[in-house]
Amino acid sequence: MSESPVPTARGVAVSLEKVRKVYEPNRIVVEGMDLQVNAGEFLAILGPSGCGKSTLLRIIARLLEPDSGTLSITPDNPFQTAYVFQDAHLLPWRSVLDNAALPLELMGIDRTAREAKARAALALVGLMDTESLYPAQLSGGMKMRVSLARALATEPRLLLLDEPFAALDEVNRFHLDVALRQLWQWHGMTVIFVTHSISEAAFLANRAVVLTRRKCQIKLDRQLDLPLERYASFRTDPALAAEISHLLEAMEEE
Numbered sequence: 700m701s702e703s704p705v706p707t708a709r710g711v712a713v714s715l716e717k718v719r720k721v722y723e724p725n726r727i728v729v730e731g732m733d734l735q736v737n738a739g740e741f742l743a744i745l746g747p748s749g750c751g752k753s754t755l756l757r758i759i760a761r762l763l764e765p766d767s768g769t770l771s772i773t774p775d776n777p778f779q780t781a782y783v784f785q786d787a788h789l790l791p792w793r794s795v796l797d798n799a800a801l802p803l804e805l806m807g808i809d810r811t812a813r814e815a816k817a818r819a820a821l822a823l824v825g826l827m828d829t830e831s832l833y834p835a836q837l838s839g840g841m842k843m844r845v846s847l848a849r850a851l852a853t854e855p856r857l858l859l860l861d862e863p864f865a866a867l868d869e870v871n872r873f874h875l876d877v878a879l880r881q882l883w884q885w886h887g888m889t890v891i892f893v894t895h896s897i898s899e900a901a902f903l904a905n906r907a908v909v910l911t912r913r914k915c916q917i918k919l920d921r922q923l924d925l926p927l928e929r930y931a932s933f934r935t936d937p938a939l940a941a942e943i944s945h946l947l948e949a950m951e952e953e
């Protein structure tokens with residue numbers, strides 16, 4: 700029943716040691732954070748609103764410096780990390796295709812190659828007919844899907860997602876959960892996925908971490924005893940329900 704290792708794993712390992720982050724004037728958000736994420740792992744991070752999940756993800760993405768402690772990523776190469784923010788952050792003057800291709804453009808990839816990769820990524824998120832539209836013509840959920848395609852187009856070795864599907868209706872969200880899980884199986888990148896949804900965390904991840912409200916400390920770190928293949932029908936599987944109740948119990952503990 701347990702997962703077998705992912706055969707094509709090309710992800711990176713992430714290690715946080717004694718990480719601390721304080722926002723001015725004196726708000727300790729993260730303290731004493733030790734977290735080791737294996738190459739090719741799919742980790743879900745759960746915790747109450749304001750506990751520091753986005754802060755932690757931004758530290759891993761090197762968008763934010765910790766005040767002390769260390770972050771190491773192995774191997775560590777440029778252009779291997781993609782980050783999907785809570786908001787879509789699209790450029791309004793660029794079409795869907797040009798938004799999805801932007802990181803590839805910044806990497807110096809020629810137009811034909813970058814557009815082919817961006818189109819393939821848009822197809823993965825169900826947006827193949829929208830490439831010439833502009834962000835103002837899209838719904839909130841479509842914008843988030845473009846944002847996800849922009850990340851996938853770079854074929855990242857570390858994919859960091861901060862509640863990427865929170866703005867989507869449940870049907871779209873379920874489709875994207877399945878698509879993301881399949882992508883992870885094919886590519887074996889390391890995924891760190893922040894979500895408020897316990898059921899989404901259990902459906903997607905092979906390991907889940909639950910954080911405390913204060914100082915962002917780990918109160919549960921659990922390998923999910925669930926199969927590798929997870930299709931839509933898996934949502935009603937009793938094994939999934941059992942994992943959800945473990946996570947729920949940890950979330951409810953004060």
Ligand SMILES: Nc1ncnc2c1ncn2[C@@H]1O[C@H](COP(=O)(O)OP(=O)(O)OP(=O)(O)O)[C@@H](O)[C@H]1O
Nearest residue numbers: 722723726728746747748749750751752753754755
């Ligand atoms: N730039 C900042 N300056 C000061 N305080 C901040 C800053 N960014 C976040 N905070 C505070 O740090 C805490 C953690 O914020 P963070 O956004 O990491 O939480 P979160 O767990 O992602 O919350 P949510 O689930 O609502 O997205 C919050 O109390 C927030 O108000």
Ligand SMILES: [Mg+2]
Nearest residue numbers: 752753785861
């Ligand atoms: Mg957040």
